[in-house]
Amino acid sequence: MSKIKGLKKVVPYIKPYWVKLVLSLSATTLGTLFSLFSFTMAIPFLGILFDTQPQVTDPVAFEFSQKAIFHNFNYFLTSIILDYGKEIALGMVSLLVIVLVFFKAMFTYLGNYALAPIRTGVIRDIRNKMYNKILSLQLSYFSEERKGDLMSRMTGDLQEIERSVMQSIKNLLKAPIAIIIYFVSLLTMNFHLTLFVLILLPVSGFVIGRIGKSLRRKSLKGQRMLGMLLSYIEETLFGLMIIKAFNSEKRFTRNFENENNHYSRVMKKIWRRKDLAGPLSEFLSTIVIVIIMYYGGSRVLDASLNLSPQAFITYLIIFSQIITPSKQFSNAFYSMQRGLASIDRIKDILNAKLKITERPDAKSISTFEEGISYQDVSFRYADKEVLKNIQLDIRKGTTIALVGQSGAGKTTLANLLPRFYDVNQGKITIDGTDLRDFRIEELRNLMGIVSQESILFNDTIHNNIAFGIDEVEEDAVKEAARIANAHNFIIETEHGYQTNIGDRGSKLSGGQRQRISIARAILKNPPILILDEATSSLDTESEHLVQDAIEKLMNNRTSIVIAHRLSTVKRADQIVVMDEGKIVEKGNHNELLKQEGLYAKLYNMQVFES
Numbered sequence: 169m170s171k172i173k174g175l176k177k178v179v180p181y182i183k184p185y186w187v188k189l190v191l192s193l194s195a196t197t198l199g200t201l202f203s204l205f206s207f208t209m210a211i212p213f214l215g216i217l218f219d220t221q222p223q224v225t226d227p228v229a230f231e232f233s234q235k236a237i238f239h240n241f242n243y244f245l246t247s248i249i250l251d252y253g254k255e256i257a258l259g260m261v262s263l264l265v266i267v268l269v270f271f272k273a274m275f276t277y278l279g280n281y282a283l284a285p286i287r288t289g290v291i292r293d294i295r296n297k298m299y300n301k302i303l304s305l306q307l308s309y310f311s312e313e314r315k316g317d318l319m320s321r322m323t324g325d326l327q328e329i330e331r332s333v334m335q336s337i338k339n340l341l342k343a344p345i346a347i348i349i350y351f352v353s354l355l356t357m358n359f360h361l362t363l364f365v366l367i368l369l370p371v372s373g374f375v376i377g378r379i380g381k382s383l384r385r386k387s388l389k390g391q392r393m394l395g396m397l398l399s400y401i402e403e404t405l406f407g408l409m410i411i412k413a414f415n416s417e418k419r420f421t422r423n424f425e426n427e428n429n430h431y432s433r434v435m436k437k438i439w440r441r442k443d444l445a446g447p448l449s450e451f452l453s454t455i456v457i458v459i460i461m462y463y464g465g466s467r468v469l470d471a472s473l474n475l476s477p478q479a480f481i482t483y484l485i486i487f488s489q490i491i492t493p494s495k496q497f498s499n500a501f502y503s504m505q506r507g508l509a510s511i512d513r514i515k516d517i518l519n520a521k522l523k524i525t526e527r528p529d530a531k532s533i534s535t536f537e538e539g540i541s542y543q544d545v546s547f548r549y550a551d552k553e554v555l556k557n558i559q560l561d562i563r564k565g566t567t568i569a570l571v572g573q574s575g576a577g578k579t580t581l582a583n584l585l586p587r588f589y590d591v592n593q594g595k596i597t598i599d600g601t602d603l604r605d606f607r608i609e610e611l612r613n614l615m616g617i618v619s620q621e622s623i624l625f626n627d628t629i630h631n632n633i634a635f636g637i638d639e640v641e642e643d644a645v646k647e648a649a650r651i652a653n654a655h656n657f658i659i660e661t662e663h664g665y666q667t668n669i670g671d672r673g674s675k676l677s678g679g680q681r682q683r684i685s686i687a688r689a690i691l692k693n694p695p696i697l698i699l700d701e702a703t704s705s706l707d708t709e710s711e712h713l714v715q716d717a718i719e720k721l722m723n724n725r726t727s728i729v730i731a732h733r734l735s736t737v738k739r740a741d742q743i744v745v746m747d748e749g750k751i752v753e754k755g756n757h758n759e760l761l762k763q764e765g766l767y768a769k770l771y772n773m774q775v776f777e778s
Contacts, residue, residue, distance in 0.1 A: 199275035316399025333507030343493035544594035569737035572746035616689035624673035652687035
């Protein structure tokens, strides 16, 4: 039952390739039949060799049955013996065996040839689905998952599926065909002896099945631990400077080695169980063959089986051919257990619920005329309430600054606008229409975002500025860079706009990265701009250049500015002061100073510190 359930998990991915699968199975069936015919030629061959083959002097009408085929073949062989002698007959039988084996090998190859696109295509399709699903999932999903574990699922788990499940599918589909064909031939040769064999085989199958039950659980645990290891590596690479600065190398090394040793112990048990499948099945198969040899041989000697010696030898030869597909089947079962654990982990991502969805009748939006309104908006992460009953109106063309201490909810308030998250209560509207009624892609096209941490990609400067735009002229990219005060340093790089900036823009300084981000937003030319503490981590000179670029970017746009340095938002049309998820003050700079509330306190502290 567990095997059937396991196959059901794989079937949806194989369905698109059913034509190739049918071709593969057809070729495999033909290859097995030719293999069977080549072995059954041993009966007349041995009969001639030992002079026990009765001569057949009259043919029978052709029928698609073993009896008719062998009768006419023996008639043909008898004619050759009578006309040319035994040596010529032996030569012809030998040649026929060679021809049959050639066709068997050819069709076996064609079966594998047709199966290769299935093995590679299924993995490609799953990887594409995973990547697309990751891009479509809401940001909150990734705050609850380790990046290293997600990377492990897209790499290690997929490799495990390719290595174990797809190879297992090949054997699980091909091995039964061979077993069935060989067993049917054995039944036609001698029903009673084959019935005796069928009683023996389930016993060995039961023993093998008992060993494999724990393999899937161990494999699932091993894949999870690999995800933990990749998470450690990812965190180490990201925080390497801090690790060194705080002399924490030994602690990180100790933690990593403990996890690595634990993973190694689990994998050792997995491999030992897997490696037991082949030798165990071979040993049990040998026992079965020896029992058949003893039981069948004794019956042949006392003539109770109605089976000639050469037919009994052929029977044993055919039965021995069942051993290989039986071993493949048992090995496939073990490998399938490991792969199914990986499929379960991958399905956790593919079946993850999308919380940010687009309504079927979503409206189109390309611009807005009046403004944005937050109406009684509340939001929580899991059980933590972050925003509480927010009321805020933003007129088109104005600049709104969100200020307050860290954790006050400023960034969350801004992230609700492009629907990175959805509100738990209330609604956000543009020109009176709920954001959730718009098409998501068109809604986000209205907005440009410059965050505190510049998100750049391992690509050229040109492609980072033109990010998200399919076709753009070089002059437009350069103009955006000039407005962002980035053109001068770009042309001084080794290859100008075609210079690769490295992982996360590591070849550029913080100020340069931020100006590239601003140039990207300028080129997009969005009517709504979100600036999330875009200058907070820069030195004075870089801050001046970036602030000047930001002011150019904000011209004639509706801007939401999240600011840590209050000196940068003095000219905002409205300053919104937040504290513990609530709006506690509103007004322009001078109005808020006169109120002598939280804003005045924060501003005076910064002035004093400077």
